[in-house]
Amino acid sequence: MSLPILSLLIFFPVLGAFILLVTGKEHVKKIKVMALVISLCEFVLTLPLWFAFDKTTHHMQFVERHSWISLFNIEYYLGLDGISILFILLSTLITILCVLVSWNSIQTKIKEFFICLLLLEGAMIGVFCALDFFLFYIFWEAMLIPMFLLIGVWGGPNRIYAATKFFLYTLAGSLLMLVGIITLYMQGGNTFDILALAEQSYPLKLQLMLFWGFFAAFAVKVPMWPVHTWLPDAHTEAPAAGSVVLAAILIKMGAYGFLRFSMPILPEATAAMMMPMIILSLIAIVYGGLICLAQTDLKRLIAYSSVSHMGFVTLGLFSLNTQSVEGGILQMINHGVITGALFLAIGMLYERTHTRLISDYGGLATKMPVLASFFLLFTLASIGLPGTNGFIGEFLILLGSFMTRPWAALIAASGLIIGAWYMLSLYQRIFFNPDNPRWEGIKRLERREIITFLPMVILIFWIGLFPNHMLSYMHVSVAHLLEQVTGNPAGIASGVQLGLDAAAARPVPPLSH
Amino acid sequence: MISQLIFLYCALVIISTALLAVRFHNPVYSVLSVLVLFFHIAGLYLLLNAEFLAAIQIIVYAGGILILYLFVLFLVNLRQEIKGQRFVAHHRLSTVVSIILGLSLLAIIPYFKLGAKGNYPVARIEQLTHTKALGLELYSTFILPFELAGLILLIAVIGGLVLARNDKDDTANDVSDSTATAISEVQK
């Protein structure tokens, strides 16, 4: 592919940001429209990826490779495989929705807001395309700046605390990763090329050190228990768009990092750390769920539910077999869609009511039936109702983890009960129950807002009913990944048929001992 | 033997005057005792057959620098100076520090080994006379430092001028300035 499509994707929003920068801040309308147009064009640009992508190979595609800092032989090295492509599409889609949802809710510094948003988009795409570890780190960190501003400038009452917490938390993590990256660079023959690094093998001791180094960065981003406490604050204070991006894309990057770096580069360490990771994930699932039961704050609740759902994702990734990993990746997308959508909805609610206390709501189903229906759909998706995308991901994850660690699946499945419990109570307390007179004559959804929801709805059903369209993109890459990690393209204990191999009759996989 | 006695005498005087200089209430006394100290250091220089340096020591230090000090000293009101407190707060800490530092410096003297011999044995210096020898060195080997020293003196001149001159014309505004700053500081 001669056209440097990926660079285009990365730098088009940046360019757009500059265009906005030079437009006078008084043309509010114009700025909004421009931002929308730019994000739309960006999305259109990503479509070729979807169609031109070759699903039959695990090799990187749309590769761009130029020497950048020859002294450290750092390269400007971009490429996609079945794992990353979906995130690109998601990012560009989500950005459009963010622009739409911020249309009226952002009142001050509108120009700056959209600039931040576009810069953020560029950085996000960069993170997902980068195949040079240094380049990746650049984008990874660069993302912090616009996000910090998004939360801190346009956020809620306690925004400064939240923004600082977010920034420092993440920075501390990533700096440790930086040390790891450099060490890896030295051990791996002075290269930052991820694929090359993955080729080689490293002593286990070093691998473990690096693993925890990377863990510091990725676990914070995911966020895994117990380094999750920045998320509720960030989500709560961030503006709607901020929460959406945060939920939909940013926290996926942690898991993506595990997939792209920790696993292929440090296979032995990954195998060795499987158990702790699974345990942390399980804690996250149950812990996050239980906290949601006690939440009184709308956004906090969703934030903690994210912790729980991302627990599913990490569980899937570290269960290391085809179903669980594919489920994990799919679940990342799903969670992005669902939680993103939930935050969109909450943003619209908040825009009208300016309260995040669940107890202030009630009976809204009569006042805003459309929103109620959408919200219900998202709720159901998030509690994994079959037919919605949430189910596919969770099912695959649980199935996969059951193959490797039945008891893990047992514990994780309890998350489904708790999930249903808190989400439905939330839904009831907002939309059901007697009307709250406070919201007499509350504004109904405008067309713009409904349009904002449609892509999400489509995705929810599309993935829910035809998940193979997504899964087919990742099969080969996941198989390759698993081969790198476990030596078996199907991963650990996948398809163990404990009934049918009469001799063993023990599904417990080799690694569990 | 004699020289050793002379050395010991000088050393004794130097140390005692130094101590006095830093202990005297009256700064003028301190300066004067330092004067004595300088003389004796010059004596030691002679002992090390560095006549030229000895001369310089007397001329520059005793003749120049100390006088400068005395002039400045007369700015201050000596009476209250004498009444006033000699030492800063927590000077015990400082004393301890300086003593430890001194001891640790003394402690390494036994390990001291003399370095590579140069090409100016005493005999040669005496034959050339110290002044000439030094002069030769200064104008050949040490020409660059010598020039630099010149520059430094130039700086001293300019600097001294700049600092000592009080520019009448601006003073008023400047004062108002500084007061303004002070006020703004207070506001902050």
Added chain:
Amino acid sequence: MIPLSWYMVLATILFSIGIYGFLVRRNIIIMFLSIELMLNAVNLNLVAMSHYLDSLRGQSFTLFIITVAAAEAAIGLGLVIVLFRNKKTVYVDHINELKG
């Protein structure tokens, strides 16, 4: 014949006394004096060493140090005068507005 170590001991003691004076005295002028003491200690060291090393390097260095000392004295005292103009004091512990 006097061993070099005697000179060094003397120089070191002188240096320490200089430091002591520099650290403890309030009067800035006396602090300058203490600096001079230190420099003299150094000079003594250098001259003695150069004497025993049969080289003039140390002595020439001493010369430069003396020059610098003079220059320093000039500027330092200039500063003291300015200070005295502004705040009518020559005490080091009166100049402590800048801190923290």
Added chain:
Amino acid sequence: MNIPFTLPALGPIMPEMLLVCMAIILVAVDLLYPRKNKLLSQLVVLTAIGMIIMLFKQTPAVTFGTMFIVDPYAIFFKIICLFGLLMTTLLSGQYLKIEKISQGEYYSLMLFSVVGMMTMISAGDLIVVYLGLELMALSIYCLVGLLKNDWRANEASLKYFLMGGFSSAVLLFGISLLYGMTGTTDLAGIAQYCSEAGILTNPALLTGFALVLCGFCFKVGAAPFHFWIPDIYQGAPTTITSFMSVAPKAAGFAVLGRFLIMAFPESQEQWGPIIAIIALLSMAVGNIIAISQQNVKRMLAYSSIAHAGYALLGLLTGTSEGYSATMSYLYIYAFMNMGAFAIVILLCAKGNRRESLTDYKGLAKSNPVAALLMLIFLFSLTGIPPTAGFIGKFYLLKAALTAGYTWTVILAVIFSAISAYFYLRLIRYMYMEEPQEQFVTQYSPGVTAALALSAIGVIGIGIFPGALLDWAAGSLIGF
């Protein structure tokens, strides 16, 4: 008998000489045309640029015996110093008007100090080092004290003078010991003699080394010899502060590096760890105390202590990689720090210096451009990509790791995470608080140029660091 006196080759030292002439000319011009301020600054700017070009053209050479060495290393650092001079001059015009500083001496003293720096950068002999150092120091004492009616400046200069005197005395004592032990003050000579006589681990020698080290650490403002930095930076005229934070620091690092690697190349395993401790101490002190600062200049002062610590990370390795890391870092630091101070100067108005952090509240609203630039510089100082600061830090960490100082690096990283806190605080004030007073800042051409220069530098180096890094690495060939 008479010894024929031969004039040594003056080509290598030509830039310094020209600068001296320029300095004197400036004084003269100031005396002849008292009110031609623009002229002066333009002259200095031209000189600085000319010198930089000249230095780029200069070929490596050694003259005055071995006392004056012109090698790529020296040229690199000299260019940093001249860059500092250039930027400061650009910033000065506006500031001097506000503060009413007589211009002639101001510029000439600055030139003299630059001469001092350049001399000590090129010095191959401790005597020259000392003299250059004093030349620099004395002129800066005067510069700091130039605001005679401002008691803060006054206090600053006196403090600086006292501590500087002390440190140079210590330095001298150390030099005397080294001289006695080796019979020479020539750096290369010292190394040679030490290895020949095998006295590398002699306590006396090491003590001498330690004292000299302390002297230099004072100059670069590394803990525990950093105490002068905050007070002096805060009290001094802001232009001078910015100047001090870049040029003398660079010179100090240059001479320290030269000293370490030329005079004690073989005892790296002795001084490496010690410098590591000093570096960590500086980072700790700088970053932690900066958190509780209320005055921008003071905060930047502490940050400069911390950055000295980072820069030391490169030196302590004793490897050419480490050295080039430090060099490029200082260069980058010059850009970002100058930029930050440029903003401080930009905000400074007559009667209200706006140095308190609270003055920055809502800057994004009142002067968006200034705020944006400050944001960039601060993130660069924090070391967030894609700014230059990150590249510099990355290079340093990499060098230190390669040399095997893993724990040092990890601690350094933690400290830089802490440092993010106070940089962020300023950003928070600028972007997330409401403005207290509405004020407009006038961008004089000088300040504009300076800001543009540093902004371009910070972003440009951040994205295309190749040239700089290669230059730094290249400057060490044969060093």
Added chain:
Amino acid sequence: MPTYLLLIPFLPLFSFVITFLVGKRLGVRSHWLPIITVLISFSCAIYAFFQVKNGYRVNTDLYTWISSGTMTVSVGFLLDELTSVMLIVVTSVSALVHIYSVGYMKGEAGYYRFFSYLSLFTFSMLMLVLSNNFLQLFFGWEAVGLSSYLLIGFYYNKVSAADAGKKAFIVNRFGDFGFILGLFLIYASFGTLHYEPVFANVAQIANQTFTMLGVTFNLPTAIALLLFCGAIGKSAQLPLHVWLPDAMEGPTPVSALIHAATMVTAGVFLVARCNPIFSLSMTALNVITIVGSITCLFAATIALTQTDIKRVVAYSTISQLAYMFIACGVGAYSAGVFHLFTHAYFKALLFLGCGSIILGMHHEQDAKYMGGLKKYMPITYWTFLLASLSISGVPGFAGFFSKDEILAMAFVSPVGAGKFAWFIGTLVAGMTAFYSFRLFFLIFHGKFRGTAEQQHHLKESPLVVTIPLILLAIGAVGAGAFGIPAVLGGNANWAHFLEPVLGHPQVHPSHLTEIILMIISVGAGTLGIFLAWQMYINNPGLPQKMQDRYPLLYKLSLHKYYVDEIYGFLIVKPMTSFSRHFILNFFDIGLIDTLVNGIPKLIGRFSGAMRKVQDGLVSHYLAYMGGGIVFIIFLIYARS
């Protein structure tokens, strides 16, 4: 794949989508599409039934749903005997309820919503029964749960309704928890989730074991019990029965369709469908039988004292479902399904009758305020009577045949708990008769106990309501005809028809035993009816006496054995307070966040302390620097 089969589920889906989206505009006309579509589905179902009868089977995939690695699941349809029967039950009852609702829901807010939900439910239920693999079954399983959630919470402004809906969903989740694990285990054992290969290879897992956390389970037992968990949830058996009574908050047609006729029987359907697996494990069968029997008795005893007419019927539903489970437990799956079939009609009839009464009584549901409605609403009266007779197992009525077959099978079955089950079953048969007629008498006989205002408005419901009643009554009476046992001259068509799917019970009762058992149960039934007449017609004071005689028993029964309270006390409250006080306040805020915020605070403090060192006194600085020099010299010594 034949089109008619596709039409069966997807027409309701279509009508759901359309009605839901544009129903608001259609207003009162919005019921047409659902009714028409469901009628078409019904006719297709009939057609399908006859196809099957002529030996035509379908088992094809529509498309591959999920495929990941070796795991592939399709969306596909399986049409066989069991399915065809279920199709008829679902579509027919659904169609009648649709029609009925036109009258019942007239003028309700969200009229269109109601019909769209009904269609949604029909679709889900049909997907459930039509599926040819476990995952799609699970899809339908959850989807019916959703529609029941929506319909229970139809009056969402009523807190009790909203709560009930939520409760139904969550309690079902507890069951699904087991269900889905069962699916995993099935996949782990067979490497597929499709019925056909699973049931083909089922023999191979007999006596297999699998180990988890060191505990070893018998594989078939584990699978069977896990699946049964799901069944318990859906079919409201102990201990997960709590949601069904509350579900009565929903509109009555919903109760009839979902909580009596179709959805709640999904559990039975599941067990029947998986009979090859269940048959492998005696343990599982015993468990099922025992759970069934206990639930049976338990629910019946509660039904004795309830006065809310819908609740009485609800509890009777629970106990009737328990009968079906007993049947499955003792291996007489066809009997279970037969009872499912008959029960669907008479129970739906009962509910709809209640609905008609409630309509007449202006949403008064408490039998205490009724009585003597006979003369006001004759059609309702007669249909209700038929239903009661049928449920009481009066010979000739549908309930009689199905129930007696179950009892007979239980009596003779090899399953250990069989006899016990028979005993309970018989006992409950009597109770059933009693409480059904108690209700009947309370409602229709005696004199009216409601307000005069209510009495004034009392009148028979409109035709749309009564016609479905009549049609259902036909079912309630005649449904038994399909399975008249041989002993009564029938030829047990039913069992033969379903044999290919449900297999063939090992032991058959001899005709003699069957006759005897029949007589016993009928006796029990009649006794029950007589008691009811005795207590509520003959001498109405008696019930009060009984209450005073056995206050404890009465209270227990009246308050449903306090099960809700116990759960609340044992599960809900501890969990919420645990999460609030321990996890959130103590751990998250108190521990983690304090730590996270503590570090910066600490550094801040430290910074404040350290800046004191910078006290502005040069002499102190110098002292520190001197200290530093000493420090470095010592370091050097240490290194050298």
